[in-house]
Amino acid sequence: MAKLVQLADSNFLNDLDQHLSHPAWYAKVTKLADQYLNSSSVPGKKDEQWRYTNLKWINGTRWTNVTKVNSGKVDQLLQSVNIDQNTIDLLCVNGRFVNPKNHQDVCFEDLKDVMTLPQDHQMNFFDGVRYRWLHDALQLNFNLKRHCHVVFLATDPHQWHNVILNTKVSQAIADNMLNISVVYPQSTLNLEVDTQLDQTSELNYMVWTAPDSKLILRHRSQLGKEARLKVFLYNFEASWVHETCHVHVGEKASVDMSGLLLPCKSHFDDKEIDVVHDSPKGISRQQFYSVARDKGKAVFHGKAIVKATAPGTDARQLAHALMLSDQCQIFSRPELEIDIDDVQCQHGSSVGQIDKNALFYLQARGINLEDAKNMIIKGFLEEVIRKLPPMWQETMRNRVAIHGFSAK
Amino acid sequence: MFKINNLSAGIGGKTILKEISLDIKPGQVHAIMGPNGSGKSTMAGVISGNDNYEVTAGELLFDGKDIKDLDPEERACMGVFLAFQYPVSIAGVNNMVFLQASINSIRKYKGLPPLDAFDLIELIKSKMKLINMNPDLLQRGLNDGFSGGEKKRNEILQMLCLEPKLVILDETDSGLDIDAMKAVADGVNAIRDDQRSFIVVTHYQRLLDYIKPDVVHILKDGEIVMSGDYKLALKLEKEGYGWLS
Ligand SMILES: Nc1ncnc2c1ncn2[C@@H]1O[C@H](COP(=O)(O)OP(=O)(O)OP(=O)(O)O)[C@@H](O)[C@H]1O
Numbered sequence: 001m002a003k004l005v006q007l008a009d010s011n012f013l014n015d016l017d018q019h020l021s022h023p024a025w026y027a028k029v030t031k032l033a034d035q036y037l038n039s040s041s042v043p044g045k046k047d048e049q050w051r052y053t054n055l056k057w058i059n060g061t062r063w064t065n066v067t068k069v070n071s072g073k074v075d076q077l078l079q080s081v082n083i084d085q086n087t088i089d090l091l092c093v094n095g096r097f098v099n100p101k102n103h104q105d106v107c108f109e110d111l112k113d114v115m116t117l118p119q120d121h122q123m124n125f126f127d128g129v130r131y132r133w134l135h136d137a138l139q140l141n142f143n144l145k146r147h148c149h150v151v152f153l154a155t156d157p158h159q160w161h162n163v164i165l166n167t168k169v170s171q172a173i174a175d176n177m178l179n180i181s182v183v184y185p186q187s188t189l190n191l192e193v194d195t196q197l198d199q200t201s202e203l204n205y206m207v208w209t210a211p212d213s214k215l216i217l218r219h220r221s222q223l224g225k226e227a228r229l230k231v232f233l234y235n236f237e238a239s240w241v242h243e244t245c246h247v248h249v250g251e252k253a254s255v256d257m258s259g260l261l262l263p264c265k266s267h268f269d270d271k272e273i274d275v276v277h278d279s280p281k282g283i284s285r286q287q288f289y290s291v292a293r294d295k296g297k298a299v300f301h302g303k304a305i306v307k308a309t310a311p312g313t314d315a316r317q318l319a320h321a322l323m324l325s326d327q328c329q330i331f332s333r334p335e336l337e338i339d340i341d342d343v344q345c346q347h348g349s350s351v352g353q354i355d356k357n358a359l360f361y362l363q364a365r366g367i368n369l370e371d372a373k374n375m376i377i378k379g380f381l382e383e384v385i386r387k388l389p390p391m392w393q394e395t396m397r398n399r400v401a402i403h404g405f406s407a408k
Numbered sequence: 409m410f411k412i413n414n415l416s417a418g419i420g421g422k423t424i425l426k427e428i429s430l431d432i433k434p435g436q437v438h439a440i441m442g443p444n445g446s447g448k449s450t451m452a453g454v455i456s457g458n459d460n461y462e463v464t465a466g467e468l469l470f471d472g473k474d475i476k477d478l479d480p481e482e483r484a485c486m487g488v489f490l491a492f493q494y495p496v497s498i499a500g501v502n503n504m505v506f507l508q509a510s511i512n513s514i515r516k517y518k519g520l521p522p523l524d525a526f527d528l529i530e531l532i533k534s535k536m537k538l539i540n541m542n543p544d545l546l547q548r549g550l551n552d553g554f555s556g557g558e559k560k561r562n563e564i565l566q567m568l569c570l571e572p573k574l575v576i577l578d579e580t581d582s583g584l585d586i587d588a589m590k591a592v593a594d595g596v597n598a599i600r601d602d603q604r605s606f607i608v609v610t611h612y613q614r615l616l617d618y619i620k621p622d623v624v625h626i627l628k629d630g631e632i633v634m635s636g637d638y639k640l641a642l643k644l645e646k647e648g649y650g651w652l653s
Pocket residue numbers: 419420424442443444445446447448449450451493
């Protein structure tokens with residue numbers, strides 16, 4: 001435990017212990033997590049994946065734990081981020097899944113048989129923390145429902161919650177949507193979302209993080225034969241985000257991942273993506289666009305791994321970034337790791353300022369400098385937004401406008 | 409209408425334009441011809457306010473007012489229009505949305521109410537017809553993936569919609585097939601009147617067959633070395649620039 005205490009001298013993890021009650025079968029997971037945590041250490045600058053990540057705030061925070069839910073606060077928070085209560089199918093308040101209508105605890109199915117621990121080499125420190133001090137977990141089956149909006153919400157600041165959401169999409173159901181909103185003002189959600197797509201099934205999966213939230217997200221996805229997954233990761237003014245996605249692409253399956261990183265103020269947004277092809281003829285796309293302002297920092301580390309057992313793979317990556325201030329930072333690293341000849345792989349990456357020629361062109365048509373900049377930025381973001389399912393596009397455009405990128 | 413007095417300009421300390429003077433009366437068409445690299449696009453950029461170039465001396469009098477220190481958007485609002493030699497593509501900006509923003513900024517400057525979507529579409533479609541432009545191009549990204557000819561037509565469409573007072577065409581005829589060149593000329597001739605003036609930069613006398621210039625200037629090494637009438641263009645077409653030196 002020494003290492004944990006070092007990370008959290010405010011004792012937030014010890015505090016967690018007192019409020020957690022796990023079923024008996026979970027003891028084996030706790031044990032595994034303990035083992036992992038004891039053999040690993042708090043990530044630091046030496047770890048490739050955490051090189052650009054500032055973790056100081058964890059120590060600097062006085063963590064609190066709010067177990068009682070104040071419904072008034074829930075309503076207020078949802079309203080403040082324009083989420084209509086009626087659109088919510090599942091709510092997780094202060095680390096507990098509840099019925100969105102009456103805030104009663106949702107009795108979740110026994111996860112004993114479905115919960116899979118990540119392989120040791122895929123585990124990171126925060127996975128260990130999540131498993132060791134898990135608040136709640138839930139299994140969602142998409143054979144019943146086609147659209148599901150899950151809202152994770154913290155009613156009070158300085159909380160830390162560890163939650164797992166397991167989803168399973170059954171065969172031949174098309175057009176499923178899993179929409180996740182994270183509303184964690186000044187609190188931290190350490191979330192894992194596992195999506196398992198059976199043969200020929202489809203899932204659209206979107207994660208949106210509300211202003212001021214902190215999110216550590218581990219996404220694991222397993223795609224069966226000919227399954228199709230689309231992932232959209234959108235962070236606007238979330239203050240600190242670290243997302244790790246691991247996608248396993250089955251035979252003739254396809255995954256399309258896209259996202260916007262828009263750090264401003266002194267916000268931080270890090271995406272780490274591993275797409276693994278080990279069966280023939282899989283398709284993968286990664287398209288991540290960043291716009292950094294103020295002292296914002298965006299990190300994109302995308303990897304496509306094509307094993308020798310995956311002939312006919314088609315893997316592409318695009319990472320483009322705009323820097324709008326002198327003090328913002330962007331680190332972008334699209335990578336391909338290919339063990340076989342018979343594949344199509346491409347990657348493209350750019351980091352720069354707004355193109356002066358484009359600005360002049362718009363100005364020469366009577367559009368003022370500020371509006372011209374916003375038009376170009378909006379256009380840049382549009383490249384990603386237009387990939388969203390139509391029903392989400394307008395919402396996202398509105399959020400972009402609220403975020404300050406709108407031409408009059 | 410538009411007067412250039414002893415204009416000198418350059419880039420990164422290097423002088424490109426040397427003491428150029430031009431006097432363009434209302435309704436006149438002035439053609440500028442000259443070898444590659446002689447400074448034609450530089451002149452167009454300087455007039456429209458591209459701050460890549462530094463103006464080191466001289467005046468740009470637009471209706472008597474020196475516009476050389478104004479922002480490009482203000483010049484555009486006053487009625488300066490440059491049809492770019494190389495129009496920029498901006499993939500995510502919808503062509504229609506761009507046109508709308510441009511038309512309405514200029515209307516706002518003139519104190520006119522913005523056009524609503526219906527009036528806009530009607531206006532734009534009618535102008536497109538005039539130059540035989542494919543309406544599908546309106547819903548694409550601005551010049552995104554447009555062919556060379558489509559980009560040039562898009563420039564002319566903007567000119568028709570914005571109805572500027574001073575139009576600078578920078579090699580709008582280059583790379584166009586004969587029908588497209590005719591369409592561009594039709595567009596220009598459609599808005600020619602006794603008030604609107606044109607500066608037509610071109611390498612070929614053919615465009616000038618369609619758009620008859622009042623004056624032809626030859627720009628060489630950043631200087632206007634000769635001015636004349638339409639016959640000067642014919643001579644250049646036959647003999648090139650060699651005889652000038
Ligand atoms: N950014 C720049 N840096 C350095 N030199 C430049 C720059 N832009 C233009 N020039 C130089 O200025 C001179 C004039 O260029 P300009 O584009 O005005 O020529 P032009 O007459 O339009 O030629 P063309 O007929 O080929 O279009 C050229 O020698 C060119 O290389």
